[in-house]
Amino acid sequence: MPPSSETVPVAAPAVVELLGLHARVQLAAFTQLAGDAWHAPDLPGQVTLARMAAGELAPLDQLERHVRELDADLYAVMDGYTGLLGDLDVRTPPGDWSERLVRTYVVYGMLADLQRALTVGLGPTTAEVVAEVLADNGYADFVVAVLGPVVAQDPQLGARLGLWGRRVVGEALGIVQRVLADHPLLVTFLAESETGDDVDRLRNQLAGGHARRMERLALKS
Amino acid sequence: MPPSSETVPVAAPAVVELLGLHARVQLAAFTQLAGDAWHAPDLPGQVTLARMAAGELAPLDQLERHVRELDADLYAVMDGYTGLLGDLDVRTPPGDWSERLVRTYVVYGMLADLQRALTVGLGPTTAEVVAEVLADNGYADFVVAVLGPVVAQDPQLGARLGLWGRRVVGEALGIVQRVLADHPLLVTFLAESETGDDVDRLRNQLAGGHARRMERLALKS
Numbered sequence: 001m002p003p004s005s006e007t008v009p010v011a012a013p014a015v016v017e018l019l020g021l022h023a024r025v026q027l028a029a030f031t032q033l034a035g036d037a038w039h040a041p042d043l044p045g046q047v048t049l050a051r052m053a054a055g056e057l058a059p060l061d062q063l064e065r066h067v068r069e070l071d072a073d074l075y076a077v078m079d080g081y082t083g084l085l086g087d088l089d090v091r092t093p094p095g096d097w098s099e100r101l102v103r104t105y106v107v108y109g110m111l112a113d114l115q116r117a118l119t120v121g122l123g124p125t126t127a128e129v130v131a132e133v134l135a136d137n138g139y140a141d142f143v144v145a146v147l148g149p150v151v152a153q154d155p156q157l158g159a160r161l162g163l164w165g166r167r168v169v170g171e172a173l174g175i176v177q178r179v180l181a182d183h184p185l186l187v188t189f190l191a192e193s194e195t196g197d198d199v200d201r202l203r204n205q206l207a208g209g210h211a212r213r214m215e216r217l218a219l220k221s
Numbered sequence: 222m223p224p225s226s227e228t229v230p231v232a233a234p235a236v237v238e239l240l241g242l243h244a245r246v247q248l249a250a251f252t253q254l255a256g257d258a259w260h261a262p263d264l265p266g267q268v269t270l271a272r273m274a275a276g277e278l279a280p281l282d283q284l285e286r287h288v289r290e291l292d293a294d295l296y297a298v299m300d301g302y303t304g305l306l307g308d309l310d311v312r313t314p315p316g317d318w319s320e321r322l323v324r325t326y327v328v329y330g331m332l333a334d335l336q337r338a339l340t341v342g343l344g345p346t347t348a349e350v351v352a353e354v355l356a357d358n359g360y361a362d363f364v365v366a367v368l369g370p371v372v373a374q375d376p377q378l379g380a381r382l383g384l385w386g387r388r389v390v391g392e393a394l395g396i397v398q399r400v401l402a403d404h405p406l407l408v409t410f411l412a413e414s415e416t417g418d419d420v421d422r423l424r425n426q427l428a429g430g431h432a433r434r435m436e437r438l439a440l441k442s
Contacts, residue, residue, distance in 0.1 A: 026317060027267065030255070030258075030275070031255070031258070031259055031271070034251070034252070034255035034256075034259075034271075034274065035255075035259075037252070037255075038252055038255075038256075043300060044296050045298055046248065047248060047278075047281065047296070050248060050251050050255075051278055051281070053255065053274075053275070054251070054275035054276075054278050055275075057268075057271055057272055057275050060268065060272070075264045075268075078264055079264060087334050129296070134437075147393055158238070170422050186347045208254060
């Protein structure tokens, strides 16, 4: 038996909250990658990052439409995520291009893992919209292709970037924690943990994702 | 009789030069609009400008492909336009949001007019690629919708923005002049003037375009 339509009104506010998060993260990623593109040391890097930035906005149309179907306004929901990144820029000013790449890699890698973790119990339409959001933008592969060989040749840089990654990941975890604390409805979409603490389980998941990302760059996490 | 294929090698370097200009202007417009999006005072403005920024990159794939067909490399040609905007940012720092909008409106309006003026004698494939570049991104309409009513209510702001527009257009004309001086092959694509000076004719055309843009905002040009 399909879920009765009476369940929709209960779930809708949480779904809207989730879609607002996705829209805000996509816009933030656009802004970050566009800024990174501007800083890129060569033209191919500039163009590649600019294109990735543009790609982050592709799901916005569908997000906007689906939020409207749920009788809400995307901009109003997005407004609830103002200050999503807090003072990340102020607290972690990158000292050079490689630190900038690693910062975006760590923070947006973790935000993407958060987005991927919030997929339990979605209806088919929402699931379809979210699938577009979750499509890989290729950024991680780009960073690994650009930085991997450099780090492999320069253990001192590797040590510095490892340290930097550990500093940045603290900020990233703080962002996720704040998002969940300010938007408790989001927890609805987390897989249930056997021990009962879904957020704890998520934290472990995100830590694992971060460790794998650092490993891809041969950096100590 | 179709033009003989022997004319192709002569024209190709000029075509490549033109496509490089288009690619560089599109990338510059992306950077500008993405930066403007970041400065936008409200979320709908942020999203609208971010989307317009993304749209500027849409023709890059086709530009890249067509340049490759002409045995050249898009990045190498784009490199020839490094410093396209000169020190525009340093010389015309906008004092507020309305000055930022007007600056982009004036400079990129004129660059778009330049792009539109360079369309004489294109082969069919090039013409098709260029048509995508020349598609209106809606930015002028956006600025008129946002600023028009404000200017109409506030003559003092109108006077200030008029003055600002006259300062910015000087820079924009300087950019165009430098582009043509540094890339003389581009003149190939200008309509021939009866008096023989195609560049003079272009200058009049660009001045006319600027005057019309100012008029749409009820600003003195």
